[in-house]
Amino acid sequence: MTGVLAAARDRARDVLDPAFYDYVAGGAGRERVVADNERAFDRLALLPRVLRGSAVRDTTVDLPGAPGAAPVLVAPTAFHRLAHPDGELATARAAARTGVVLVTGMAATTAVAEVAAAARAADPAAAVWFQLYLQPEPEVTECLVRRAERAGCTALVVTVDSPVFGRRERDLRNGFTDLPAGYAAENMRDLPGGPPGRTRDIAMSPALSWDDLARLREATALPVLLKGVLHPADARLAVERGADGVVVSNHGGRQCDAVPAAVDALPAVVAAVDGRVPVLLDGGVRRGTDVAVSLALGATAVGVGRPVVWGLAAGGEAGVRQVLEELLDEYDHALALCGARGNADLAPDLVVRRGGAR
């Protein structure tokens, strides 16, 4: 990787506790999927059209609870206060000031009410979504949902690729299993059945089913997106069960080290969803051209995970802004080079395999 994002990563490596750097950079097993998420974009090429562009390009997208958003989102990543003292508040301000949806979540080190307030203080129109893992006790999930609703979040993102936690060899080696003293997953504080004033652990359960999703669906009027869908049959089920969006994601290669790269899984999911709800993608997006390839293959928008944490570690709010602005500028530039007047001009025929037809 080169450019602004790589510089942020290198700076992050210099300033972060090595165990936390490894937690962010690393993934499951031998990190084949971490690498493949990025490499899969290298295997794809854009096939531009000519003489049909525009001096002004429309890059905005309509997402559930976020009309007119940028086509890049901040994917949910845990523990921002370990990257920078301003933590999620800095990320929220940077996202709001760039028109980017922030997905904050259960594992944030700042409570969702404060995160959403910081985003709105930076831009009253800012959209913040809340990511959660369905908890085995429905009353715990419901309490988290109410917190997100009260905070003014405009959509929920339910992560479904984590029936169990991935085996991350760097973390095992480093003994990075708990948050250091003084940090906590603040949204997990004072939940039903938990110790008063203290936080509950985030539970992952392999016993969750589509019925648990149905319960959540009934418990809230907010749009619900499913994150971590790779199989087209699951994408179809998600739509049938009332999901308002699907996020094609392998959790940045942090869960199963044998799955396809995110962008390789995208076309089959797009075909299965058939335009009924937006399909988002995250994993390995590092360049504006990666955004363009993803949108051409049918994604409505893409999320970025690690680059945001690198930006935060490198320079707080300004660092995150730099990363997001670079991706958005590069994307606009890629549109111009493809002869596109906006996202709508990107179509699958603009993407070919590097070195041959797709």
Ligand SMILES: Cc1cc2nc3c(=O)[nH]c(=O)nc-3n(C[C@H](O)[C@H](O)[C@H](O)COP(=O)(O)O)c2cc1C
């Ligand atoms: C440090 C870190 C923490 C993460 N925490 C969460 C989380 O709490 N919930 C979740 O759904 N995904 C989490 N993810 C996965 C991201 O949302 C996203 O799927 C992934 O990072 C995208 O890949 P990228 O980092 O290559 O952009 C995390 C990823 C990283 C790198």
Ligand SMILES: CCCCC(=O)C(=O)O
């Ligand atoms: C319990 C925290 C979950 C964080 C996460 O999803 C990740 O590290 O990938």
